[in-house]
Amino acid sequence: MKIAILGTGFVADYYMTTLPNHPSLQLAGVYDRDPERLKQFCAFYDVRAYAGLDEVLADPDIAIVVNLTTPENHYEISKRTLEAGKHVYCEKPLAMRFEEAQDLVALASRRRLTLCAAPANALSDANRLVRKALSDRAIGTPRLVYAQMEDGPVFRGKWETWRSRSGARWPGLHELEIGCTLEHSGYALSWLVSLFGPATSLTAFSAVTFPDKGPGTEGIVMAPDFSVGCIQFRSGVVARLTCGLAAPRDRSLTVLGDGGSLTVRDLWDNRSAVHLERLTEGKQLKMRVADWLEDKVKRALPWKPTPGRRLSYKGLRAEAALPAFPSRIDFAAGIAAQARAIGSGIPAFFSGDVALHVTELALALNNAHDLPQPYVLRSSFTQPAQLPA
Numbered sequence: 001m002k003i004a005i006l007g008t009g010f011v012a013d014y015y016m017t018t019l020p021n022h023p024s025l026q027l028a029g030v031y032d033r034d035p036e037r038l039k040q041f042c043a044f045y046d047v048r049a050y051a052g053l054d055e056v057l058a059d060p061d062i063a064i065v066v067n068l069t070t071p072e073n074h075y076e077i078s079k080r081t082l083e084a085g086k087h088v089y090c091e092k093p094l095a096m097r098f099e100e101a102q103d104l105v106a107l108a109s110r111r112r113l114t115l116c117a118a119p120a121n122a123l124s125d126a127n128r129l130v131r132k133a134l135s136d137r138a139i140g141t142p143r144l145v146y147a148q149m150e151d152g153p154v155f156r157g158k159w160e161t162w163r164s165r166s167g168a169r170w171p172g173l174h175e176l177e178i179g180c181t182l183e184h185s186g187y188a189l190s191w192l193v194s195l196f197g198p199a200t201s202l203t204a205f206s207a208v209t210f211p212d213k214g215p216g217t218e219g220i221v222m223a224p225d226f227s228v229g230c231i232q233f234r235s236g237v238v239a240r241l242t243c244g245l246a247a248p249r250d251r252s253l254t255v256l257g258d259g260g261s262l263t264v265r266d267l268w269d270n271r272s273a274v275h276l277e278r279l280t281e282g283k284q285l286k287m288r289v290a291d292w293l294e295d296k297v298k299r300a301l302p303w304k305p306t307p308g309r310r311l312s313y314k315g316l317r318a319e320a321a322l323p324a325f326p327s328r329i330d331f332a333a334g335i336a337a338q339a340r341a342i343g344s345g346i347p348a349f350f351s352g353d354v355a356l357h358v359t360e361l362a363l364a365l366n367n368a369h370d371l372p373q374p375y376v377l378r379s380s381f382t383q384p385a386q387l388p389a
Contacts, residue, residue, distance in 0.1 A: 001025060001339040002061045003089075006053065006077060007068035008032040008041035010171060011091065013164035014323050014331040015066065016045055021320040022336035031056050037168065044166035053077070057084035063342065064089055066335060070171075071178050075100040078115070082107050087114045087342060089335045092186040094359040098378065101359045105352055114341060116348055117355035120334030122190035125316050126272040130255070130262055133311065134195065138276055140259025142196070145239035147188040149267070151180060152249035155213035176213060179223025180245040181206060181366040187267050188241050189358045190350065191253060196237040198357055198380040204229035204368035210246055227365045234380075243365065249326070263306050269328045270320070277308030284308065353381035 001024060005012060008030055019025060029048030032038040042049045050056045056065065057080065065081045067074055067090040075095040078088045082104065094101040094117050108115035121127075134142060155176065162170035175183060193199070206227035213222070226244040233239070253264040260278040277284075283291075286305045294301055322328045334350060341348035350358070357379045364375045 001063045001342070002028040003064040003066055003335060003339075004028050004050065004056045004059065004062045005030040005066045005068060006032075006056065006081075007070070007091075008034075008037055008166075008168070009068065009070075010162075010164045010168045011331075012041065012068050013166055013168065014327060014329070015068065015335075017165065017323045018321060018330045018332040021330055022332050022339075024339055025332065025336055028059065028062050029056070041166050041168070053080070057081060057086065063087055064335060064338060067091060070174060071182060072096055075104065078104050079107065082111055082113055082115065085111065085113070087116075087338065089116045089118070089338055090355075091118045092359070093117075093182050093362055094355055096182075096363075098360050098363055101356050101363075102379070105356045109352065114338055114348065114351050115355060116334060116338040116341075116351040117186075117358065118331070118334055119186050119190055119329065120331055120337075120350075121187050121267055121270075121329045122194045122350070123330065123333045123337060124270045124272075125313055126264055126267075126270060126274055127191060127194060128316075129274050129311055129313065130264060131195065133262055133274075133276055134255070138260065138278065139255065139257030139262055142237050142255050142257045144256040145192065145196075145237060145253065146256075147192065147239060147241045147253045147267075148250040149180075149184045149188045149241065149243045150247040150250040151184060151245050153246050155210070155217070155245065160216065173217065173220055176217060176222050176225075177220055179366055180225055181227045181243045182223065182362055185227070185241065185243045185362045185365055186358055187251070188243075188253065189361050191264075191267060192231065192233075192239055192241070193354060193358060193361075193381075194349065195255070196233045196239070197235050198382075199231045199233050199361060199377050200380075201232045201374045201376050202229050202361060202364050203374040204365050204371075206366055206368040209244075224366060224369075227368060229361075229365045229368070231361070232374075241365070261307060263308065265306065266326075266328075268326055270322055270330055271313055271328075273306070274311045275306045275308040276311055353379065357381055 031050040064087045159172040206224035228242045231239045255262040263275045265273040
């Protein structure tokens, strides 16, 4: 299936790194409104450059257009693409307003097209491992989830010098304008909805906690750099999700059930360490030793082992080519899942109503200061489509 990429910025390199994992996808060409950046990208990857968006949309061979433009352009670009009869895979969020995202999903439905949304990290081997453990009732009934999407104090780093593989600058100022919640909460939300289904309500708080983010950031209107939300799921599970770019890096997820716990160390790692602790097995030696040491020294240890035993990935296929840490995600896996869905006629999980639901949750977290609390979700999903086993 032939695809085209719109937008050759920093994130496009992640897609190009992982595209070889999916030989069913063929890149027909790319386009970017910045001619110099487009030339640089095409020379690095030896791919075709389209002359403009109209040429992309007029190409009859292209089935899926991958929208990697800036978030404020997602709605208009995706809308034009759907109107041209192309399937769309869009980076997060689908749109900057819920009503716009809703309009895109309705348009795709009317045109009998698929509209899928990033991120693809919930299509990971780690997610499959956790879903199997939950399906096997390894921790009984899941009750409570703690999810962190803290990316560290990036504004204190030398982000002006960061470059992608093909030389694109990391768009630091624009990231601060969009905010860490819209940029990153989807990585946790995609996991949560894949494991526990649709949410019914959200109680959240967001704020700009560090207005001074250093030289070069003066005068820009910053989106919240911190958000926290408590999410109630229809299945009965309650989750707390925090997003930020000031606290130390922490992208973990812990599921607590009435029979134990599951801990995922890093949601950005395709094969993150996943630990299972069963209450019936008693406390492990490493945990007993840590508790003994704390009692001995009369203070909390600065580091303690993760509860439970580490689950094995034995039996799964060899790990795919992935970007370097910290983004060890198969970015192109979402496009491949969409292509399979188009071929089979079975909806991809992160398409349509699910994509809209994840977008609404992210927008509700980011805009919490302007919304009534608790916020009642307007979207939901009942589609039977399942994630790959």
